[in-house]
Amino acid sequence: GAVVSQHPSWVICKSGTSVKIECRSLDFQATTMFWYRQFPKQSLMLMATSNEGSKATYEQGVEKDKFLINHASLTLSTLTVTSAHPEDSSFYICSARRSYNYGYTFGSGTRLTVV
């Protein structure tokens, strides 16, 4: 149990375009999901907390207008990278927690390359 699906697993887009990444909890409901970014040879950096039915909470230094998060249902959160630039190329990962008795479950990640 506690499976998180992330789609797409990789995407290549042109500079200036927007890209949407989906994160779904397949067998549980998640009122809260988290989005991370990871650059090569670095650790995961928390970008934002996605709250179902309300606005996301962004970490310091993360541009909320650039990284749009929508958590419209208890099983789906989306991250949209708007007006993407090459420096946005990274590995994006989402996670969710089934309950306080469970550890956090992570998606398999999305490799974004902006050309």
Next chain:
Amino acid sequence: DAKTTQPPSMDCAEGRAANLPCNHSTISGNEYVYWYRQIHSQGPQYIIHGLKNNETNEMASLIITEDRKSSTLILPHATLRDTAVYYCIFLLEYGNKLVFGAGTILRVKS
């Protein structure tokens, strides 16, 4: 967020036990110790967590010192597939967000 200290890398022979240390001297009494690992280009995988007592599951054992200032993750019989970055994190039971440190790169060698 509270800080953990882990060695940057470790090597382990295949079939032997891998013991990964973590210092968390600033941990408070109601914070849990969590361990995750990340195999290259994948999302992190939950391994184990504990509060005070030692814990064991099908993947690993977690040994927490009595003063809770450090812990050790034990993979009893490491395989090549255990090569990964291992992260030690602590979190309140009802805490919200996992914040990752640098982790330990474990290389299991044949």
